[in-house]
Structures are given as C-alpha cells and as structure tokens.
Amino acid sequence: MNGDHELSDREPARMYDRAVACTSTGDVLGVVEALCARETRDATEWAARIAGEVVSPDGPAGGRRLVRWTAWRLARRPSRVALEPLFAGLPERLDRAAEFRACLLQEMALRFGLDGGPYVAYRERLAELGHPLAWLPLASLDFERRLRDGGWTPGSMLGSLRPAQLRSRYAEVPPTAAGAAAGRGAREVREVARGAAVVAPFGEEGVQDVRFYVLPGPLDPVDWNAALLAGLPAPCLEGTSTRTMAAVHTTADDVLCDLFVAAFGGGVWGEPRMGAYGRLLAWRGLYALMGLGAEVSPYDAVRRAAEHRWLRFAVERHGGNDWFFGDLTDIAFAVLDPGRTRVVVLAHTETD
Structure with a gap:
C-alpha cells in the first residue's frame, strides 16, 4: 500500500477488496486505519468486515493482531454511536467475526462502560458459547482507572524503576x-x-x-x-x-x-x-x-x-x-x- 488512504464517500465499500489484495498484515491495518478514521457507520461496518473476514497474509499471529488492533482502534473514537449497530445480531458460533466483536465489546467496556442496549445480550451470548472475554464486567471498575485512563498505545511497555x-x-x-x-x-x-x-x-x-x-x-x-x-x-x-x-x-x-x-x-x-x-x-x-x-x-x-x-x-x-x-x-x-x-x-x- 502507498499509505494514502483518503476516502471519498463511495470509497469504503472498495476498501475490502484492497485489504484482500494486501501482502502483509501491516498493509491491511493501513486500510483499516483509513476506515476507522472516518467514524461513519458505513466505514465502521467495512472495517469490521475486514477484521472479521480477511485472512491475514502473515498467518495466525497476524490474524490475531488484525482482529485485536482493529477492535482497539475503533474503541478509541470519541463516540460509540457508530459502533452499536455491530452488535445488533447475536452470533451462532465463535467464528472470527464473533471474536472481533468480543474484543470490540471489551475494548468499549474498558473505555466507555456499557450499561444496556445490545451489549448485555451480546455478552450473555458469548458466555453461552464459552468465550473467555465474557467473564469481564461491561464497565471498568474504579480499581481499573489506570487501565482505562492510561492512554496506552500498541508500543506501550513497562519501565524499570531503580x-x-x-x-x-x-x-x-x-x-x-x-x-x-x-x-x-x-x-x-x-x-x-x-x-x-x-x-x-x-x-x-x-x-x-x-x-x-x-x-x-x-x-x-x-x-x-x-x-x-x-x-x-x-x-x-x-x-x-x-x-x-x-x-x-x-x-x-x-x-x-x-x-x-x-x-x-x-x-x-x-x-x-x-x-x-x-x-x-x-x-x-x-x-x-x-x-x-x-x-x-x-x-x-x-x-x-x-x-x-x-x-x-x-x-x-x-x-x-x-x-x-x-x-x-x-x-x-x-x-x-x-x-x-x-x-x-x-x-x-x-x-x-
């Protein structure tokens, strides 16, 4: 990818094919980043499709990175309005699309706190299917305030103290x-x-x-x-x-x-x-x-x-x-x- 992902109003639907054609997970993430930056419902849905459907060129580790990074990136938005429709339907099995939404649900829970709507039903369905993330609360505890407010990015790491x-x-x-x-x-x-x-x-x-x-x-x-x-x-x-x-x-x-x-x-x-x-x-x-x-x-x-x-x-x-x-x-x-x-x-x- 060339790194220029400026999107027209009609472009989001075409980005899926561009993601499929990418030769590395990093390039796929570049496409997803462009979609996430739009913050529209259409761009959100296509970002979710890429995370839930596109096979990573770099194998299982790249696939996990794609799913988890996309969920984190979408939850970094200032509003969750365009994200709620992604939970309108309940999964029948724990496929890759359900895994992406399980990650997104908990990224949102940590950042925003989720107190109703389709989120509770989706979490309950994940619990029925045995997904481990369903164990977590749908809102961060005050005990977790440093987790919630730390502004962590993918490069974050521990620092030694003398x-x-x-x-x-x-x-x-x-x-x-x-x-x-x-x-x-x-x-x-x-x-x-x-x-x-x-x-x-x-x-x-x-x-x-x-x-x-x-x-x-x-x-x-x-x-x-x-x-x-x-x-x-x-x-x-x-x-x-x-x-x-x-x-x-x-x-x-x-x-x-x-x-x-x-x-x-x-x-x-x-x-x-x-x-x-x-x-x-x-x-x-x-x-x-x-x-x-x-x-x-x-x-x-x-x-x-x-x-x-x-x-x-x-x-x-x-x-x-x-x-x-x-x-x-x-x-x-x-x-x-x-x-x-x-x-x-x-x-x-x-x-x-």
Missing part, C-alpha cells in the same frame, strides 16, 4: 531482624497452574521468576519488608541484601496495571494483546497471585485484594544480583496473604 526511584515514590518500611528470620525460614511450595497464570500477561518473551512460600508462622506486618525478601531462596533474589534492594509498600491496583501494560503492549519483542485480552490476562494474573478461583467476581476480588499486603521491589544494577539489569523492563512484586503465612514473589525482566 531502588532510589521507588523510595521517592512509595512508602518504605525499614528492614527488621524478624523479617530476615522469616525469610530464611520460609519453605517453598510448588504451584504450577498458579505460576503459569501469574506470568501469562508477559507472553513468551522475557524471563519470569514466580515463587510460592509458606512462612514459619504468622508475620507481623512491620516485618513485611526487604529483609524478608532478601532471605527467600529465588533466582531473582539471589545475592540481594537490604543495601542493594528497595522494597516499598503498594496496592493491588498498581500490580494489576503493570500486568495489564505487559499484556497490552507485548513488551519489547512480544505480541501485543491490546485492551480486551490485556485486561483479561491482568485479572487472571492478579487472581493467581491471591489464589482466587474464577467464581469470585472482580468486585469481590477488589475487596479481598485490600486484605492482602503488597510490595514492589527493585534491585541495584550490578549490586551482587545477576538476574536484574535495570536497563529495559524489569518489574518485581511480592504479596502476603491475609493469614500472613503465605508469600508469592513475581519478577520479570526482558534482559536475557
């Missing part, structure tokens, strides 16, 4: 001898399924370290600090000390946001999942960190998240730990359960 930066932005509790003892006495346990869900937002790129521990006894909240983490046996914590690590107190919505950004943008080398699947994977990751089942609603999960204690930590570059380098997209969190006896540690780096 220990000094953490200390300037968050509250840090001093290390304690009892915290160090609790860390040294912790017993690691295997949680394969939970671990897979925790790291799923990061895709197949980068390196993750997720560990589950049982403490020797209930932890005094004042001992939930860097000294405890430094005592835990984990690759991401090897060689750390309270001098080379900062562990600061945070909240679950901070964790959810980082999981979302990781899934949304795909990191430096990964596949972007965009808003709909980014939101789903972020919630699943947060549930796995807390050990919650899918039967728990997001509203109840928010309440339960407040009963946990959360740390964000960072390690000095070349401070005796070879796992973190601090030059790309490092993040690290730890969570203490309400009984104060179980700890989960999650760390991610894209420096190999």
